[in-house]
Amino acid sequence: xxxxALRRAVLGILVLIxxxxxxxxxxxxxxxxxxxxQLSEAGAVxxxxxxxxxxxLGLDKPLLVQFTEWAxxxxxxxxxxxxxxxxxxxxxxxxxxxxxxxxxxxxxILGAVLGIGAGVAAALWRGTPGDMILRIVSxxxxxxxxxxxxxxxxTGLAMIGYYIPLPYRSFSVNPAINFQQVxxxxxxxxxGVAAALxxLTRSAMLEVTxxxxxxxxxARGVPSSRLYIGHxxxxxxxxxxxxLGTQFGNLLSGTVIIEQIFNIPGLGNMLFEAVANRxxxxxxxxxxxxxxxxxxxxxxxxxxxxxxxxxxxxARS
Amino acid sequence: MTPGSxxxxxxMSAPSYGQGSAEPTVLAVEALAVRYGDMEVCSDVSxxxxxxxxxxxxxxxxxxKSVTVLAVTGLLGRGGAISRGSVVLDGEEITRLSEKExxxxxxxxxRIGVIFQNxxxxxxPVFTVGQQLNEAxxxxxxxxxxxxxxxxxxxxRHVGLPDPEEALDRYPHQLSGGQRQRAMIAIAxxxxxELLIADEPTTALDVTIQAQVLNLxxxxxxxxxxxxxxxxxDFGVVAAMADRVSVMxxxxxxxxxxxxEIIRDPRHPYTRALLGSLPTGQPGARIEALPGSVPSAGTMxxxxxxxxxxxxxxxxxxxxxPRLEPASYGRVLRCLRAEELAxxxx
Numbered sequence: 094x095x096x097x098a099l100r101r102a103v104l105g106i107l108v109l110i111x112x113x114x115x116x117x118x119x120x121x122x123x124x125x126x127x128x129x130x131q132l133s134e135a136g137a138v139x140x141x142x143x144x145x146x147x148x149x150l151g152l153d154k155p156l157l158v159q160f161t162e163w164a165x166x167x168x169x170x171x172x173x174x175x176x177x178x179x180x181x182x183x184x185x186x187x188x189x190x191x192x193x194x195x196x197x198x199x200x201x202i203l204g205a206v207l208g209i210g211a212g213v214a215a216a217l218w219r220g221t222p223g224d225m226i227l228r229i230v231s232x233x234x235x236x237x238x239x240x241x242x243x244x245x246x247x248t249g250l251a252m253i254g255y256y257i258p259l260p261y262r263s264f265s266v267n268p269a270i271n272f273q274q275v276x277x278x279x280x281x282x283x284x285g286v287a288a289a290l291x292x293l294t295r296s297a298m299l300e301v302t303x304x305x306x307x308x309x310x311x312a313r314g315v316p317s318s319r320l321y322i323g324h325x326x327x328x329x330x331x332x333x334x335x336x337l338g339t340q341f342g343n344l345l346s347g348t349v350i351i352e353q354i355f356n357i358p359g360l361g362n363m364l365f366e367a368v369a370n371r372x373x374x375x376x377x378x379x380x381x382x383x384x385x386x387x388x389x390x391x392x393x394x395x396x397x398x399x400x401x402x403x404x405x406x407x408a409r410s
Numbered sequence: 411m412t413p414g415s416x417x418x419x420x421x422m423s424a425p426s427y428g429q430g431s432a433e434p435t436v437l438a439v440e441a442l443a444v445r446y447g448d449m450e451v452c453s454d455v456s457x458x459x460x461x462x463x464x465x466x467x468x469x470x471x472x473x474x475k476s477v478t479v480l481a482v483t484g485l486l487g488r489g490g491a492i493s494r495g496s497v498v499l500d501g502e503e504i505t506r507l508s509e510k511e512x513x514x515x516x517x518x519x520x521r522i523g524v525i526f527q528n529x530x531x532x533x534x535p536v537f538t539v540g541q542q543l544n545e546a547x548x549x550x551x552x553x554x555x556x557x558x559x560x561x562x563x564x565x566x567r568h569v570g571l572p573d574p575e576e577a578l579d580r581y582p583h584q585l586s587g588g589q590r591q592r593a594m595i596a597i598a599x600x601x602x603x604e605l606l607i608a609d610e611p612t613t614a615l616d617v618t619i620q621a622q623v624l625n626l627x628x629x630x631x632x633x634x635x636x637x638x639x640x641x642x643x644d645f646g647v648v649a650a651m652a653d654r655v656s657v658m659x660x661x662x663x664x665x666x667x668x669x670x671e672i673i674r675d676p677r678h679p680y681t682r683a684l685l686g687s688l689p690t691g692q693p694g695a696r697i698e699a700l701p702g703s704v705p706s707a708g709t710m711x712x713x714x715x716x717x718x719x720x721x722x723x724x725x726x727x728x729x730x731x732p733r734l735e736p737a738s739y740g741r742v743l744r745c746l747r748a749e750e751l752a753x754x755x756x
Contacts, residue, residue, distance in 0.1 A: 305531035308485055312526075313546045313597055314519030324534050402536055403581040 097409045101395065105388040112384045113167075116377055117160050126152065127176050127371040150176055163377065173374035175367075182378045185363060190382065192275075193348055193359035195264065200279040201341050204286030209333060211287065212294020213326060219299065227291065234288035239347040243281040243354040250277065261358050278355040282347050286340045293336050297329035304328070330401050338394035342387050433461040434500075436605050436637035437482065442495035443661075444474070444481050449707040450493065452477045453661040456734055457639075459654075461604065464631055464638040466648040466669070468684070469658030472704040475641045478658070479607050482639075483522055484512045499605065520549045523603035525627070528614040529590035533582035539566070539593045540578030546600040565596040569626060588619035592626065599630060606631060608640045612647070624650055645688055649673060657681045660704050660715040663734055665743040677752065678743045679722045714746065722747060 128146045132138045147153045151162070166173055172182035215227040234242075250257065257273055264271040301307065302325050310324050349361035356362075360379055367375035399406035437459050444452040452474035459465040467475045480486050482497055484507065497505045504517060512518060523546075526532035534542060543562045552561055559578065566574035569592040571585075582590055591611065598606060608627055612620035628651055631638045640651050648655050648669055656666040657678065665678035676682045686698040702719045705711055711718050717727035727746055734744045739752060 305526060305528065306534040308487070309524070309526050309532035309594075310534060310542075310545070312483055312485055312518055312522075312524040313542075314513065314516070314549045314601060315545050316513070319545075324537070327536050328534065404535065404583055407584075 098392075098396075101392050105392070108388060109381065109384050113164065113377065113381060114160070116380045117163070118156065120373065120376060121156060123371070125371065127373065128152070130371050131177075163374070167378075167381070172378040175375050176372050177370055182374050185375065186360070186378050186382055189358060189360045189363045189379075191263065191359075192261070192357050193345075193352065193361060194386075196275055196279055196282070196352070196357060196359060197341070197344055197348055199275055200282035200344055201286065201337070203279055204283035204290060204340065204344070205337055207283060208287035208290025209294050209326070211291035212333075213298055213321065215291065215295040216298035216302065217321060224295075228295075231288040231291045234284045235292070237285070239282055239285055240350045240354070242284060243278060243351045246277050246281050247354065257355065259356060261356060274355065274357065278351045278357065282344050282351055285347070286337075286344055289340055290333060290336060294326075294329065294333050297332050298325055301325050301329045327401060331398060334394055334397050334401070338391055341390045345383060345386060433463065435460050436500060437639070438496075438498045439478070439482065440496045440498070442478065442481060442497065443493045444477050444486065444490060445493045446486075446490045451661060451707055452481070454734065455495070455658070455661070455663050457656045457663060457666065459605070459637045459639055461637050462632075462635045463654065464628070464640060464652045466652035466655040467639060467641045467658060468643060468645065468648055468655055470643060470684075470704050472660075472706065473658040474661040475643075475658045476609055479524075479609055479639060479641055483524055483607060484509065484517060485524075516549070519546055519601040519603065521603050522605045522607060523598035523601060525591075525594055525598045525606070525608040525611045527610040529594045530582065530587065530614065532594060533590060535582055538579050538581055539585070543578070543593070543597050543600055546597045549601040562600070565600050566593065569593070569596045569599075569630070570622075571596075587615050588623060591615060591619075591623050595623075595627060595630070599634070603636070605637045605639070608638065610641050610643070613643075621650075627651070645673070645685060657684065660710065661707070662715060662744060663742075664716065664745070665741065666734075667741040667743075671741065677737065677739075677741055677748065678745050679720045679751075680716050683719075683721070714744075722751060 126147075127150065128143050132143065132146065144153070151159065154162075163173060170183065172186065174181055175185065211227050211231065215224045218224040218227075247257075257277060258270050261274055262270040264275075298321075302321070306328075307320065307324055310320055315324065348359060349365055351357075352359045352361040353365050360382060364376065364379040364383075366372075367379060399409060435458050437457075439455055439457050442452065442455040443450060455474065455478050457465060457467065457478075467478065469475045477486070477490075480490070481492050484504075486492075492505055495505070496503060499517070499521065502515075504512070504515070507515070507517070515521075533539070540559070540562055543565060544558050547558055547561055547565075552558055562578055563574040566577050571577045571589055571592050577585070577589070577593070582593070585593060595611075606627075611627060612623050615623060624647060627638070627640070630636070638651075640647065642648060642651075652669050654667065655669050655672055656663045657672070657680065658664065659680045665672065665676070665681045667677075672681060673685065676685050683698070683700040687700055689695075689697055700719060705715065705718075711728070713726075713728040713730055714720070714723070714732050717723040720727065724747065730746060732744045732746045734742055735748075736742050737748050737752065745751070
């Protein structure tokens with residue numbers, strides 16, 4: 094178990110290094126660097142001024158040198174300073190991480206509950222109108238982009254005369270307002286997840302409920318609820334958890350736009366602005382954070398296999 | 411129910427011969443037919459079993475023997491339904507009960523226990539043996555962690571699992587095939603049913619442990635005075651396990667009688683062919699193979715279903731459907747020429 098976790102950790106670090114290099118390099122090839130952005134408003138910009146500004150920010154050095162400087166900072170916990178505000182990036186990340194994590198965790202829980210619930214229901218109602226409706230609804234939500242769903246939610250709320258209170262308040266400051274601010278974007282994010290999960294859960298459940306051990310459990314008088322939720326769902330869960338992990342990644346990328354739409358000062362919002370402003374250290378730190386979250390989620394998914402299935406647990410020990 | 415109160419439910423066509431037993435009939439199946447959609451997989455099955463009695467149901471694959479017991483247990487699954495006939499348990503008509511009603515009447519587990527063919531597939535891989543045993547035990551009204559655990563361990567000891575306490579916390583894959591089937595037997599019996607159904611309980615096991623498992627089932631059946639139906643395709647199992655045997659062919663029971671009588675003196679041409687196809691153990695002795703195979707539901711021959719393969723078939727056999735009837739010499743069989751052939755033998 095320990096070697097398993099260690100191996101995963103090493104692998105995770107390799108992934109993070111790769112992601113960092115890719116983002117570092119590719120983003121520098123995006124036309125229009127920060128100096129252009131910053132000086133574009135000003136008049137009388139001379140090439141000398143641009144060069145001077147670049148030197149000041151250390152952007153004139155070779156890319157490899159810049160990367161090494163940045164990476165050695167990261168290793169010691171120093172993510173540098175924002176090129177725009179001059180504030181330490183690490184602080185900004187930590188502040189922005191809270192709303193994003195809150196939003197994505199609420200959304201993934203909603204998505205998992207809705208999706209797995211709908212999938213189990215569809216499997217039990219197989220071939221009935223209920224099953225049909227659930228399958229059509231899930232296909233629809235699978236096809237709708239989160240972005241559009243977010244806009245639609247806002248519009249829909251406005252039409253019934255409800256406006257989400259602003260500005261953003263964190264849960265610890267004002268839970269009531271925070272709830273209203275988080276629940277709608279979370280729903281918008283969760284529906285796609287739920288749609289994908291429900292389809293997989295349905296097919297996994299159908300496969301399991303045809304198994305001999307379900308028939309045997311029924312024969313020994315196991316009540317329906319325990320038969321389907323205990324024996325059925327627990328056996329169908331492995332592929333569902335796998336999808337849940339990948340869906341969390343999707344959901345996380347969805348937060349970038351959704352936070353923008355719903356004015357949530359999270360990591361996505363921060364990244365969005367940093368990209369527009371070519372604020373390199375902020376972009377790099379944000380992407381690295383997303384990477385860490387994704388890796389941790391995948392690790393949790395892998396660990397949960399062992400909880401669900403004793404055979405996997407054993408193979409690892 | 412006391413031994414003296416034998417119900418009049420025993421159908422005419424399937425009496426218990428050779429037993430002279432006053433034990434009550436536990437299960438009586440009468441002219442049962444089962445359909446999966448348009449396919450009639452089982453057409454005319456009559457059988458009965460008394461308390462303390464072991465009935466073997468023998469036939470080739472596709473003869474409908476497993477479907478018969480699934481129909482009795484209410485486990486036919488999607489698309490399967492009883493289309494004719496009746497199933498009576500303890501004088502109680504249970505032919506067309508819904509799953510909910512079956513549950514309410516305790517037909518699952520509490521009154522009918524089932525041992526399945528393949529214990530590796532019939533035990534849930536992600537639950538421990540103890541958890542699955544508890545599900546059956548809780549039907550008896552037993553509760554409380556300690557009580558359940560000690561009773562569960564007692565059952566595992568009873569079926570001969572080494573280290574019963576430890577085995578409770580094991581998952582099915584951590585046991586050997588034979589141990590799994592022993593656990594399965596414990597689970598089937600833990601709810602204290604009066605009827606035990608074993609559907610080819612040793613087919614999936616190694617030859618070396620088949621005898622152990624069969625002996626265990628037989629011993630427990632006698633100890634607990636259970637009615638037992640054992641489904642098999644192996645006359646060796648019939649001889650070792652059963653008091654009476656019903657022979658099935660193409661969805662119908664063709665002959666029923668006591669095991670000793672049928673093995674010594676099979677009457678139906680199919681039973682004879684089945685016994686004749688057993689290896690004798692003599693080196694060089696030819697095995698009489700029965701030509702052809704069991705007809706499938708779509709291609710059932712007219713008249714007697716066995717006539718195309720029957721060595722004793724005559725012209726009428728293709729035209730007239732024989733009924734399952736008591737023969738003069740104390741046997742129930744389905745053959746137009748039963749009396750004729752008996753006279754010829756004599």
